[in-house]
Amino acid sequence: MSAAQEPAVNQRLAVTMGLNKEEYVRIRELLGRKPTYTELGITAALWSEHCSYKSSKVYLQEFPTQGEHVLQGPGENAGIVDIGNGWVAAFKMESHNHPSFIEPYQGAATGVGGILRDVFTMGARPIACLDSLRFGAIDAPRMKHLIDGVVRGIGDYGNCVGIPTVGGETGFHSGYDNNILVNAFALGVARRERIFNAVASGPGNPLLYAGSRTGRDGIHGATMASESFGAESESKRPTVQVGDPFTEKVLLEACLAVMRTDAVVAVQDMGAAGLTSSAFEMADRGGTGLRLDLDRVPLREKGLSPYEIMLSESQERMLLVARRGREEEVARIFERWGLEVSEIGEVTEDGMARIKAGRKEVANLPIAPLGKNAPMYRRPVEAPKDLSKRQAPPEVPQPDDLAGTLEGLLGTPELGDKSWIWRQYDHTVRTNTVIGPGGDAAVLLLKGTPSGLALTSDVNPVYCSLDPSSGGSQAVAEAVRNLACVGAEPIGLTDCLNFGNPEDPTISWQFRECVHGMAAACEALDVPVISGNVSFYNETEGKSIPPTPTVAMVGLIPDLASLPVAHFTNSGDRVLLLGEDYGEFGGSAYLRLLHGVEQGRPPKVDLRAEERLADLLRFLAFEGILRTAHDLSEGGLAIALAEATIDGGLGADLAVDIDPVRLFSETQARAIVAVAPHDVERIMEEATEFEVPITELGSVGGDRLKVRCDGATLDAQVEDLYRSWSTALPRALDF
Numbered sequence: 001m002s003a004a005q006e007p008a009v010n011q012r013l014a015v016t017m018g019l020n021k022e023e024y025v026r027i028r029e030l031l032g033r034k035p036t037y038t039e040l041g042i043t044a045a046l047w048s049e050h051c052s053y054k055s056s057k058v059y060l061q062e063f064p065t066q067g068e069h070v071l072q073g074p075g076e077n078a079g080i081v082d083i084g085n086g087w088v089a090a091f092k093m094e095s096h097n098h099p100s101f102i103e104p105y106q107g108a109a110t111g112v113g114g115i116l117r118d119v120f121t122m123g124a125r126p127i128a129c130l131d132s133l134r135f136g137a138i139d140a141p142r143m144k145h146l147i148d149g150v151v152r153g154i155g156d157y158g159n160c161v162g163i164p165t166v167g168g169e170t171g172f173h174s175g176y177d178n179n180i181l182v183n184a185f186a187l188g189v190a191r192r193e194r195i196f197n198a199v200a201s202g203p204g205n206p207l208l209y210a211g212s213r214t215g216r217d218g219i220h221g222a223t224m225a226s227e228s229f230g231a232e233s234e235s236k237r238p239t240v241q242v243g244d245p246f247t248e249k250v251l252l253e254a255c256l257a258v259m260r261t262d263a264v265v266a267v268q269d270m271g272a273a274g275l276t277s278s279a280f281e282m283a284d285r286g287g288t289g290l291r292l293d294l295d296r297v298p299l300r301e302k303g304l305s306p307y308e309i310m311l312s313e314s315q316e317r318m319l320l321v322a323r324r325g326r327e328e329e330v331a332r333i334f335e336r337w338g339l340e341v342s343e344i345g346e347v348t349e350d351g352m353a354r355i356k357a358g359r360k361e362v363a364n365l366p367i368a369p370l371g372k373n374a375p376m377y378r379r380p381v382e383a384p385k386d387l388s389k390r391q392a393p394p395e396v397p398q399p400d401d402l403a404g405t406l407e408g409l410l411g412t413p414e415l416g417d418k419s420w421i422w423r424q425y426d427h428t429v430r431t432n433t434v435i436g437p438g439g440d441a442a443v444l445l446l447k448g449t450p451s452g453l454a455l456t457s458d459v460n461p462v463y464c465s466l467d468p469s470s471g472g473s474q475a476v477a478e479a480v481r482n483l484a485c486v487g488a489e490p491i492g493l494t495d496c497l498n499f500g501n502p503e504d505p506t507i508s509w510q511f512r513e514c515v516h517g518m519a520a521a522c523e524a525l526d527v528p529v530i531s532g533n534v535s536f537y538n539e540t541e542g543k544s545i546p547p548t549p550t551v552a553m554v555g556l557i558p559d560l561a562s563l564p565v566a567h568f569t570n571s572g573d574r575v576l577l578l579g580e581d582y583g584e585f586g587g588s589a590y591l592r593l594l595h596g597v598e599q600g601r602p603p604k605v606d607l608r609a610e611e612r613l614a615d616l617l618r619f620l621a622f623e624g625i626l627r628t629a630h631d632l633s634e635g636g637l638a639i640a641l642a643e644a645t646i647d648g649g650l651g652a653d654l655a656v657d658i659d660p661v662r663l664f665s666e667t668q669a670r671a672i673v674a675v676a677p678h679d680v681e682r683i684m685e686e687a688t689e690f691e692v693p694i695t696e697l698g699s700v701g702g703d704r705l706k707v708r709c710d711g712a713t714l715d716a717q718v719e720d721l722y723r724s725w726s727t728a729l730p731r732a733l734d735f
Helices: 011-016 021-031 037-046 097-102 104-120 143-161 231-236 245-259 274-286 306-311 327-336 402-410 461-466 468-484 505-525 589-595 607-622 636-646 660-664 677-689 718-732
Strands: 070-072 079-084 087-095 125-135 165-172 181-191 206-211 264-269 289-293 317-322 341-348 352-357 360-366 433-435 442-445 452-458 489-498 529-535 548-557 574-578 628-631 652-655 671-675 694-700 704-708 713-717
Touching (some): 011 021, 037 274, 037 306, 079 529, 087 489, 087 548, 097 181, 104 125, 104 143, 104 181, 104 245, 125 452, 143 245, 165 452, 181 452, 245 317, 245 327, 274 306, 274 317, 274 352, 306 360, 317 327, 327 341, 402 636, 402 660, 402 713, 468 489, 468 607, 468 628, 489 505, 505 548, 574 607, 589 660, 607 628, 636 671, 636 704, 671 677, 704 718
Parallel strands (some): 489 529
Antiparallel strands (some): 079 087, 087 181, 206 341, 264 317, 352 360, 442 452, 628 671, 652 694, 704 713
16 A cells, blocks of 8 residues: 555544543644554554553552562563573463454464564573463354364464463353454473573663564554454454464574574564564563565555555564674574574664654654553443343252263253363373363473473353452362462463453442452462453454453472372272361352253452462371362252362262252352371361361262262263263363
């Protein structure tokens, strides 16, 4: 598009790009003139919700971001924590929701590619990924196509790059029929002295472009991710980015190689908003300016306009600040890996971005007002008018057949086996995986040390719909519990906060309340938030997704020598229940999946009880007492016991003094453990010392799960439970 073909810049055009009327006035006042077409596009991208966090920053400040292990908190490409022995871990979670709904394979694949670049930009070698996926009802239009495409996209990209996907979570709910969620997490490790920051410095230092050439894919991606889907948006949907995992692999190796020299000052990947965000963010962090010559940007096709070059989201591209005089050294390293390098500009000291194409200056913008000083809003908030009705205590019918009820729950895609998904991922490549998908938390070996890292991802969107504050707290507490079941102490949290339109007061209320709950849990459980992402506008035709504040947490295991697992391993082991049940069914899987009821207050989150339970589990794991540890969450005690029997094929003969339906209660702060008989007395003593209620249930053994309750007995063949569980998802998908 030539300058003569560019649309006239006016308020109407600004609104179509995602700016509101006040923001258009603001940019005109900042410049003292009408912006050029390219300047307007840059401003719209940088002030988009996706890039600026303008509706969420006011609440995100509540999160605790400091901790004993924290070296880098929010504000960089990824957070960094110290994991001992001279090593650090960098990790982050990001969303790729809108692109994955438009084109599931490439949308999910490029989501993985983007989060990997966030990690190795920090100087860390990626060693593991998680994914958190939310799909609609499987029989909804396009849903099977979306599920298949997303899973293949994640698997193919990660497998080709050679990074294992070691865990995550997948949920199904009709609230995602028109807006699926694809949240990708990556973790990398580095020596402490090799941490990199994306901070431009040194006026006169050259800006180097490395990697793939620039095309037209993904233009408007950041602004598209900052608006709802509707009938009128179809014509504005951009081409989804196309990923090349093999280029990503060599780009990763080249970047890590060049970072081992001192020839590079800063590195930033070109993610959302492409060259615009990478250049402006580095300069903004460093308080510097920049000069770009767009004629030097390598192009995949002729005729790209300055606007398109600045906003393209072509994948596998990096922007580097090199030390003046070391450009050739940097270029040789990238060329050794078969990658193109071009000098496209330089760092300046005046805080301005000056961009030219040909002989014309197409943009001259102040950087700070578009970055750290971007607009920030405190949106109106209002609780839903039907909240009290939705929180009314639900009727809880007694199950007629306990075994049939359990098999019915295990036979749903929500609670059934997800191995059809994770078997498409290579979760053992790089040989660090100690525990892979399917357990409470994935566990990675830190080679050369006795210790390991544990990773988990958690959220219950139904809880968050019924009580956002409680649901936010529960997501954090469950993640801590899952880590504790493998003996890990949490050292950092990243999140992906997925919500609808923040301009709707009820959505803004959901967001505020979820953040309140999460922040309270993080403070109480001593978990710093070191990175994260907010994804708003996940709605179509005014219908929003359930609030989904996904939490990914990393924990440190001091010694992997005595690692408990989530299933029963030894006949004769004694099974004990840690924690106390209060018969809580609000938002429960039992009511939702078997009776179609989503009502009531979700289970109370007692953060002090969660802390005591986690402390006890970690202590017992470190002492080598636990053979099995598995937390109670969706489906309650019955589902936890079934999962513990299924994986190892060992049954159990148990008794619990409760009403039969309370086998499916979802009271929090609970876990089941299995120990050798001679350790029962000690674990009872330790539980008393830690002030954790404990009940001995019975013994592991046989091929049946028997649980005697007050007036009824659950008696099921383990093989039958396995059959219902293992076939649930393939059966629903017609595979």
